[in-house]
Amino acid sequence: MDSWADRENRSSVVLEREWMRGAAPLAVVTLLERREMYGYELVEALERDSGGLLAMGQSTVYPLLYNLESKGHVTAEWREAPNGRRRKYYKATAAGRKWLEGQRSQWATLVAAMTRLGVERSEGAGI
Amino acid sequence: MSGRRGLSKEIEAVIQEVLDSAHLDLIDGRDEVARELRAHFEDGLAVGTSPEKMIERFGDPIAAGRRIAKTRPRAAAHNRGNQGKWWMSPDEWKQELTRAARRLRRAPGFTAIVVLTLALGIGVNTAIFTVLNAVLLQELPYGEPDRLVRMYEKLETWSEDSQFLRAPRSRSIARGSMSSRTWRPSIRTVRSGPTSRTVTFLNASAC
Numbered sequence: 001m002d003s004w005a006d007r008e009n010r011s012s013v014v015l016e017r018e019w020m021r022g023a024a025p026l027a028v029v030t031l032l033e034r035r036e037m038y039g040y041e042l043v044e045a046l047e048r049d050s051g052g053l054l055a056m057g058q059s060t061v062y063p064l065l066y067n068l069e070s071k072g073h074v075t076a077e078w079r080e081a082p083n084g085r086r087r088k089y090y091k092a093t094a095a096g097r098k099w100l101e102g103q104r105s106q107w108a109t110l111v112a113a114m115t116r117l118g119v120e121r122s123e124g125a126g127i
Numbered sequence: 128m129s130g131r132r133g134l135s136k137e138i139e140a141v142i143q144e145v146l147d148s149a150h151l152d153l154i155d156g157r158d159e160v161a162r163e164l165r166a167h168f169e170d171g172l173a174v175g176t177s178p179e180k181m182i183e184r185f186g187d188p189i190a191a192g193r194r195i196a197k198t199r200p201r202a203a204a205h206n207r208g209n210q211g212k213w214w215m216s217p218d219e220w221k222q223e224l225t226r227a228a229r230r231l232r233r234a235p236g237f238t239a240i241v242v243l244t245l246a247l248g249i250g251v252n253t254a255i256f257t258v259l260n261a262v263l264l265q266e267l268p269y270g271e272p273d274r275l276v277r278m279y280e281k282l283e284t285w286s287e288d289s290q291f292l293r294a295p296r297s298r299s300i301a302r303g304s305m306s307s308r309t310w311r312p313s314i315r316t317v318r319s320g321p322t323s324r325t326v327t328f329l330n331a332s333a334c
Binding site: 038039040041056057058059060062063064066067069070071072083085086087088 | 159
């Protein structure tokens with residue numbers, strides 16, 4: 001597992017709050033579509049798999065999960081982990097997967113439109 | 128120093144702070160949130176993160192509590208199957224109403240504004256309905272009010288327009304005591320704007 005110092009050096013880009021608000025639910029359901037996870041595992045995976053870009057205050061993930069749960073995109077279940085501790089595991093529901101498909105489509109459309117507009121430039125040129 | 132389940136007192140204090148600012152009831156899953164947060168810290172400590180670093184990485188507990196206050200009750204309602212549902216059982220209604228009453232008690236300012244708004248709305252509506260009911264809906268306080276007419280008189284010698292017949296003269300006509308005049312009904316069509324009505328006139332002439 002990466003050290004805390006490694007994590008702190010990983011990403012120098014900090015997403016603005018609005019970007020984070022839009023991207024985080026999509027990222028969480030994407031991860032939970034692959035496999036079920038418990039809260040701490042999910043926070044770690046978000047940070048690790050996004051190269052540190054989606055690192056968030058760890059407390060932020062729980063309201064996010066509760067919100068997705070209230071919309072029926074994820075479901076949760078308490079189960080005993082291999083180490084004997086009980087954890088609450090979250091996974092994407094069928095409705096969540098369907099929502100994710102729609103979000104992916106919108107994401108691809110947005111990226112394509114922004115690219116056409118010239119927002120995305122070659123690496124090193126900056127925005 | 129360790130608290131419950133081996134968590135430090137500092138971590139337990141953070142969890143308590145989250146729960147206090149979230150203001151959750153049992154029905155919202157307060158105990159479950161507490162268990163989940165404890166599991167979160169235990170998982171972090173189990174992989175070797177220090178308690179201080181866990182607290183730092185957790186973030187502001189009050190802000191977390193406020194966010195949980197907004198989201199967790201909705202998730203609990205969804206899990207109970209009560210979200211957006213009105214055909215709940217009496218027990219479910221009782222639970223929801225109890226929960227709503229508790230939440231209102233915890234926010235007295237908001238409750239006062241809601242009660243005042245409702246009171247004002249109900250009061251204004253009652254006042255408007257009372258006036259409309261008296262003026263437009265209720266019958267006039269006379270027997271056979273649909274036969275009530277307003278009478279005018281106009282003598283051929285008058286240069287001015289017809290005049291509204293005052294009560295004494297109306298009563299005289301009704302009693303037929305104005306024997307010095309002959310009252311002869313005539314039917315005419317009166318036009319007023321785009322509409323026209325057929326009206327019966329009583330033409331009077333001196334005998």
